[in-house]
Amino acid sequence: MKAFGAYNNEISSITEFEKDLPMLRAHDLLIQVDAISVNPVDTKVRQGIQEGLDSPKILGYDGYGRVVKTGTETHLFNIGDLVYWAGDVTREGSNSEFQAVDERIVGNAPSKLSVEKAVAMPLTSLTAYELIFEKLAVSTEEVDAGKTILIINGAGGVGSIAIQLARKIAGLKVIATASSPDSIAWVKKMGADYVINHHEDLPKQLASLGLDSVDYILILNAVNQHIDAATRLIAPQGKIANIVEPGRPINLDRLAHKSASFSFEWMFTKAVSQTADIESQHRILDQISAWLDEGIIESTFTQNVGELTAKNLQKAHQIIEDGHSIGKLVLVNRKN
Incomplete structure (x- = not known):
């Protein structure tokens, strides 16, 4: 062949x-x-x-x-x-x-x-689905409708699907990040309720939307750059999921007193490890x-x-x- x-x-x-x-x-x-x-x-x-x-x-x-x-x-x-x-x-x-x-x-x-x-x-859909409905444990039945999710790098392949699943299937309020005019337009087309810039201060931008925290966060790019803001912004008992290898230790101390969680998603885990x-x-x-x-x-x-x-x-x-x-x-x- x-x-x-x-x-x-x-x-x-x-x-x-x-x-x-x-x-x-x-x-x-x-x-x-x-x-x-x-x-x-x-x-x-x-x-x-x-x-x-x-x-x-x-x-x-x-x-x-x-x-x-x-x-x-x-x-x-x-x-x-x-x-x-x-x-x-x-x-x-x-x-x-x-x-x-x-x-x-x-x-x-x-x-x-x-x-x-x-x-x-296939790849991006599997990743986005497992992130939202397995790692974040969001319900597919709109039980969590109205809760907030911040999707960092919303214009990427995974982000584009994650926005749709979060908004159209789970009924979440979606804040996605994008920076260029084209990527901002794309993220809005995918269904994001709000768009902010991942190159600028995330807590400050969320505050301008009347939010001091969010229930869920997806980090789809540059985890080392965004982990500080993510641990500040996640709500008590909230959940953060990430697809990026940090390459060096990241500080998750702020999650302790919030009883918040941080998890990794790798779409190939089930196949490579032959999980149940x-x-x-x-x-x-x-x-x-x-x-x-x-x-x-x-x-x-x-x-x-x-x-x-x-x-x-x-x-x-x-x-x-x-x-x-x-x-x-x-x-x-x-x-x-």
């Missing part, structure tokens, strides 16, 4: 090569990949390659395609089903003609969306599909970079690394 991978940490090392079809594990599906989306994790994994590899590392942590073969212990899908998924960072990714993926982290693809809009959603609740990701993706098809939430797809080629993958990685992209970048192998 045709595949695309990186030999080293340079963007220019992404190349096309031939590889045997992957062997299936018991819970695996073999999926013909029709489209992929590029996320910051793709660039981070590539940047983490310490030296030249003998065989390129296949990246790609969003995919859309059709099931062509099933493993010996599969039960959720049939051959021919259209599916979407975010994969497992410890296995070969979606930047290839075919990929083997554990069916328990695969969802039925939305039926009313284009390929581009569908493939943009791994199949929850299948159910989450199916729920996201239903919300998309019903028009309750919308895709964050913004740019089709072109056909899945080494050149276009290099282009997508460069756009991500330049740090100015809004929404999701997609590459398409074939239309369905």
Whole structure:
């Protein structure tokens, strides 16, 4: 099969090569990949390659395609089903003609969306859902409606979905951060009630909105920069969740007397650690599909970079690394 991978940490090392079809594990599906989306994790994994590899590392942590073969212990899908998924960072990714993926982290693809809009959603939707409904323990039944959430970096891939889930599913009052005119407009389009600037004093800006604290906080970028403000702003018994590795110790002392919590979210934990609740990701993706098809939430797809080629993958990685992209970048192998 045709595949695309990186030999080293340079963007220019992404190349096309031939590889045997992957062997299936018991819970695996073999999926013909029709489209992929590029996320910051793709660039981070590539940047983490310490030296030249003998065989390129296949990246790609969003995919859309059709099931062509099933493993010996599969039960959720049939051959021919259209599916979407975010994969497992410890296995070969979606930047290839075919990929083997554990069916328990695969969802039925939305039926009313284009390929581009569908493939943009898995990784960021799983992350946002787990952040809000698992780590923050917000109810999906609007039990927490009216409570406040601050989403730091609202215009990013995860932030764009988190705003929608918090506002449209949970009924929270959403304060999101953005800085440029384009990102501010995007965050408002996603449904944020208020927008503030993460480059400026967050407590002061919240005070101007009549808020001295918030019930929930998501830190989706620069945790070291924002942790001081977050621990000041979180309400007693509030919850903070974060997706960023600090790289150095962070001070959480202020949370103690507030009985407030701080938790990490890594979307790949369930797959990598084979946790008992791994199949929850299948159910989450199916729920996201239903919300998309019903028009309750919308895709964050913004740019089709072109056909899945080494050149276009290099282009997508460069756009991500330049740090100015809004929404999701997609590459398409074939239309369905």
